[in-house]
Amino acid sequence: MLESVRVTVNGRAYEREVEPRMLLVDFIRDELGLTGTNIGCDTSQCGACTIHLDGKAVKSCTLLAVQADGAAVTTIEGLATDGKLHPMQEAFREAHALQCGFCTPGMIMTAVELVEQGGELTDDDIRHALEGNLCRCTGYENIVRAVRAAASPATV
Amino acid sequence: MATQVIETTKLVGAPVKRVEDERLITGAAKFLDDLKLPGMAHVAILRSPFAHARIRSIDTSAAAGAPGVIGVFTGKDFESLNPLPCAWQASGTENFVNTPRALEIERVTFTGAGVAAIVAETRAQAEDALQLVEVDWEPLDVVVDAEQAAQSGAIQIHENAASNVVMDWECGDAAATDQALAEADVVVRQRLVNQRLIPTPIEPRGSAADFDRATGQYTVWMTSQAPHVMRLLMTAFVFGIPETKMRCISPAVGGGFGTKIFLYPEYVLMAALAERIGRPVKWMETRMENYAATTHGRDHITYLEVGAKQDGTITALKAKTYANLGGILSTIAPGIPTTLYGRMLSGAYKIPNIHCQVLGVYTNTGMVDAYRGAGRPEATYVVERAADLVAAEVGLDPVEVRRRNFVPRDGFPYDPKILAGLSYDTGDYEKALDRALEIVDYEGFRREQEGARREGRYLGIGFSSYVEICGVAPSAWIGTGGQGWGAGLWESANVRVHLTGKVVVTIGTQSHGQGHETTVAQVVGDELGVAMEDITVEHSDTQGTPFGYGTYGSRSAAVGTVAAYRSVQRIKEKARRLAAHMLEASVDDIEYADGKAFVTGSPERAKTIQEIAGAAALGYDLPEGDEPFLDDTAYYDPPNCTFPFGTHIAVVEVDGETGEVELRRYVAVDDVGKTINPMIVEGQVHGGIVQGVAQALWEGAVYDEDGQLLTGSLMHYAIPKAGFLPKLETDRTETPTDVNPLGVKGAGETGTIAATPAVVNAVMDALAPLGIRHIDMPLTPERVWRAMREARG
Numbered sequence: 020m021l022e023s024v025r026v027t028v029n030g031r032a033y034e035r036e037v038e039p040r041m042l043l044v045d046f047i048r049d050e051l052g053l054t055g056t057n058i059g060c061d062t063s064q065c066g067a068c069t070i071h072l073d074g075k076a077v078k079s080c081t082l083l084a085v086q087a088d089g090a091a092v093t094t095i096e097g098l099a100t101d102g103k104l105h106p107m108q109e110a111f112r113e114a115h116a117l118q119c120g121f122c123t124p125g126m127i128m129t130a131v132e133l134v135e136q137g138g139e140l141t142d143d144d145i146r147h148a149l150e151g152n153l154c155r156c157t158g159y160e161n162i163v164r165a166v167r168a169a170a171s172p173a174t175v
Numbered sequence: 176m177a178t179q180v181i182e183t184t185k186l187v188g189a190p191v192k193r194v195e196d197e198r199l200i201t202g203a204a205k206f207l208d209d210l211k212l213p214g215m216a217h218v219a220i221l222r223s224p225f226a227h228a229r230i231r232s233i234d235t236s237a238a239a240g241a242p243g244v245i246g247v248f249t250g251k252d253f254e255s256l257n258p259l260p261c262a263w264q265a266s267g268t269e270n271f272v273n274t275p276r277a278l279e280i281e282r283v284t285f286t287g288a289g290v291a292a293i294v295a296e297t298r299a300q301a302e303d304a305l306q307l308v309e310v311d312w313e314p315l316d317v318v319v320d321a322e323q324a325a326q327s328g329a330i331q332i333h334e335n336a337a338s339n340v341v342m343d344w345e346c347g348d349a350a351a352t353d354q355a356l357a358e359a360d361v362v363v364r365q366r367l368v369n370q371r372l373i374p375t376p377i378e379p380r381g382s383a384a385d386f387d388r389a390t391g392q393y394t395v396w397m398t399s400q401a402p403h404v405m406r407l408l409m410t411a412f413v414f415g416i417p418e419t420k421m422r423c424i425s426p427a428v429g430g431g432f433g434t435k436i437f438l439y440p441e442y443v444l445m446a447a448l449a450e451r452i453g454r455p456v457k458w459m460e461t462r463m464e465n466y467a468a469t470t471h472g473r474d475h476i477t478y479l480e481v482g483a484k485q486d487g488t489i490t491a492l493k494a495k496t497y498a499n500l501g502g503i504l505s506t507i508a509p510g511i512p513t514t515l516y517g518r519m520l521s522g523a524y525k526i527p528n529i530h531c532q533v534l535g536v537y538t539n540t541g542m543v544d545a546y547r548g549a550g551r552p553e554a555t556y557v558v559e560r561a562a563d564l565v566a567a568e569v570g571l572d573p574v575e576v577r578r579r580n581f582v583p584r585d586g587f588p589y590d591p592k593i594l595a596g597l598s599y600d601t602g603d604y605e606k607a608l609d610r611a612l613e614i615v616d617y618e619g620f621r622r623e624q625e626g627a628r629r630e631g632r633y634l635g636i637g638f639s640s641y642v643e644i645c646g647v648a649p650s651a652w653i654g655t656g657g658q659g660w661g662a663g664l665w666e667s668a669n670v671r672v673h674l675t676g677k678v679v680v681t682i683g684t685q686s687h688g689q690g691h692e693t694t695v696a697q698v699v700g701d702e703l704g705v706a707m708e709d710i711t712v713e714h715s716d717t718q719g720t721p722f723g724y725g726t727y728g729s730r731s732a733a734v735g736t737v738a739a740y741r742s743v744q745r746i747k748e749k750a751r752r753l754a755a756h757m758l759e760a761s762v763d764d765i766e767y768a769d770g771k772a773f774v775t776g777s778p779e780r781a782k783t784i785q786e787i788a789g790a791a792a793l794g795y796d797l798p799e800g801d802e803p804f805l806d807d808t809a810y811y812d813p814p815n816c817t818f819p820f821g822t823h824i825a826v827v828e829v830d831g832e833t834g835e836v837e838l839r840r841y842v843a844v845d846d847v848g849k850t851i852n853p854m855i856v857e858g859q860v861h862g863g864i865v866q867g868v869a870q871a872l873w874e875g876a877v878y879d880e881d882g883q884l885l886t887g888s889l890m891h892y893a894i895p896k897a898g899f900l901p902k903l904e905t906d907r908t909e910t911p912t913d914v915n916p917l918g919v920k921g922a923g924e925t926g927t928i929a930a931t932p933a934v935v936n937a938v939m940d941a942l943a944p945l946g947i948r949h950i951d952m953p954l955t956p957e958r959v960w961r962a963m964r965e966a967r968g
Contacts, residue, residue, distance in 0.1 A: 096202045111196070120200070154897075158864055
């Protein structure tokens with residue numbers, strides 16, 4: 020009763036036979052060995068598993084792997100290009116926006132999509148956009164600062 | 176006791192970017208669940224659906240035949256293993272101890288206790304098979320409230336604990352306190368509930384294990400803040416084997432907040448299963464398991480009596496506290512509400528008469544143990560609510576009451592008489608208060624508040640002028656003959672300068688977000704005159720690091736990093752001897768600075784640390800009596816704890832219709848002594864504040880009367896989101912400690928300790944026009960609305 024899934028992850032094409040009940044996050048972690056995407060809950064609250072599915076930030080625990088058939092996925096491992104960190108990754112480091120780092124991959128993926136949407140972002144906008152991602156270490160203060168910096172590098 | 180504080184420059188005190196970050200922002204860091212061992216099997220644990228029940232029998236046959244299942248185990252399979260130890264019992268009184276086993280055998284005393292384990296080829300198969308295990312349960316009566324459990328007539332959960340009392344502990348002078356209360360101008364009495372919290376690190380717990388038949392050696396990976404202690408407790412107390420037969424490793428750990436200090440049944444279980452099935456095994460907690468079976472925090476009911484003079488001088492404080500410790504004891508549960516709570520009830524004030532009685536109580540709820548702050552948030556809540564209640568009673572400004580009672584800046588060291596011989600090290604409490612008042616513009620706020628009140632709006636301001644105890648050590652003070660901690664609490668570090676001049680520092684503490692790899696390198700780099708990138712800091716593996724007690728109680732900087740500092744001093748001494756030999760000078764004429772040993776007055780006659788390390792490593796030509804290599808291990812046991820302090824101020828507006836509390840501003844001025852890395856300190860303060868605010872406004876674990884956890888997942892338990900909070904305004908004053916040569920006090924818990932009463936005091940200030948003096952936390956709209964409705968009649 021296995022189903023075939025074809026998916027492009029971080030620019031590379033994969034084809035796997037999986038159980039229909041397999042979650043996308045487990046597919047990414049266990050089938051593809053991309054363990055940067057973390058699992059922090061079982062009710063889709065924490066957002067640690069956030070990835071990009073066809074350019075949109077989604078919690079990869081809310082989808083089955085088979086639902087991603089034909090899609091393009093980007094995970095935290097695919098964010099840096101040519102050995103150069105993504106500006107959001109840089110901003111997180113510069114602003115000390117992470118401590119234990121467990122929520123960080125999901126937080127960064129959400130923040131990247133937010134900034135890619137363009138437009139002016141107030142701190143309130145940023146705080147609301149991060150509602151689906153929980154962090155227990157930073158109190159969000161420096162995460163907001165990092166996202167603001169990445170959104171408008173000139174005003175850092 | 177006093178040590179001269181060394182003025183350091185360069186790296187120490189600078190906001191150096193963390194060396195840990197690159198692997199964490201790229202997804203390269205390896206957490207427990209990322210571990211994949213060859214041949215690894217997966218474990219799922221069957222947990223009790225009842226809060227109190229006898230296990231009549233367990234039928235595992237159907238589960239054993241399920242697809243992929245390798246084995247099904249129950250408590251009887253591990254009967255030969257001892258129950259887990261209780262490593263910190265309350266001092267000076269008998270403790271009636273009951274602790275968990277790898278899997279419970281006869282009875283469970285809280286919902287979520289493990290009773291059977293499935294080992295299967297995949298995690299999904301293990302979880303599927305759980306449903307096939309048949310347990311014949313005999314449900315028993317349940318009690319969940321600590322105060323009720325301690326009354327006569329309550330059901331008795333454990334045979335050895337009459338009235339469900341784990342321990343009846345006290346500190347202070349009961350007779351003198353009663354007399355002072357009788358003589359006080361005013362006495363305020365208040366029942367305070369410090370509700371149960373679920374700590375919620377975003378990474379749940381997990382463990383993996385492997386057993387090497389060739390050597391008889393266990394390797395256990397675990398999400399632990401204290402791998403050395405885990406090894407000691409598992410080998411010496413549970414398995415009864417030499418500690419050399421086990422290696423414990425913490426991979427990257429995704430937050431702990433105390434919950435990952437303790438020895439849990441699952442770590443024992445993984446080691447035992449790996450041996451039993453002859454394959455590596457792994458178990459990763461689900462969030463719901465984390466809520467049910469990982470420790471909770473707080474859960475005190477306190478009867479407070481505080482006496483004062485009409486001028487606001489506090490003359491007596493008496494507290495009787497019921498501390499709910501859950502259905503069975505976690506590793507250091509009795510120590511938290513005693514030493515770390517009762518002994519801090521003087522707060523930042525000179526209170527001449529204090530008495531505290533604590534009843535630790537068993538109930539049919541999850542285990543309760545240290546959660547960020549651990550005892551000190553509970554103490555600060557009592558003291559800071561007391562200060563405001565006194566202010567309201569005598570009609571004084573709460574700021575003025577604090578000033579009148581502060582330990583004055585020339586009053587240090589200060590012995591509050593309830594600290595069992597320790598004294599507050601250094602402090603300037605008014606300075607931090609004044610700075611916070613300046614930032615918040617106190618007079619301006621009171622004017623705004625007056626205007627708002629005329630418009631029928633409820634604006635409030637709340638203060639928390641806390642002091643806390645951290646850098647927890649003095650082994651003789653904390654240990655078996657003192658406060659009952661079953662070991663020492665010194666720390667260790669080893670510093671090696673390799674042939675190429677690269678430095679490796681191994682430490683006994685464990686970093687799970689605190690940035691030790693950065694801060695320890697800052698200290699070592701400055702002292703040795705070596706660049707950050709030439710220093711590697713290793714931790715979290717019992718193989719290859721010196722024994723240390725781990726990371727909690729804000730002790731890693733004030734105890735652990737000082738060990739590294741002392742080790743470097745001895746490395747420098749040896750470097751001077753070697754340089755003297757190399758330069759054909761007298762060692763008395765050699766100075767060490769900026770990475771070089773040189774002849775006093777002739778800085779060109781010098782050898783770099785790299786040259787000296789090379790000569791030491793080759794060993795061709797060493798001074799007589801010196802051994803090769805620059806290598807030193809230091810064990811540091813400080814003479815006192817450290818006592819950070821500060822003032823936090825919350826500004827709130829309460830919606831008079833709905834009871835909703837808006838946190839409008841939050842100002843924090845902390846004094847953590849010298850700072851190694853102000854960026855990291857500020858980050859710790861931010862995170863701590865939000866956890867403390869969350870207790871005041873949102874969080875609370877709720878059990879129903881059957882002992883079912885109603886807040887059993889992240890859908891039901893309100894940990895804060897980014898949108899809940901205003902921008903945090905933080906600043907520091909700097910009063911170095913004289914306890915250690917770095918002048919550092921510790922910064923990991925100040926925010927959590929300070930924030931909760933600041934917010935509650937602010938809400939009570941907002942509601943003062945209605946005559947409301949107290950509402951128990953969390954101050955949800957419903958609770959505030961009910962209080963307002965009652966007050967309005």
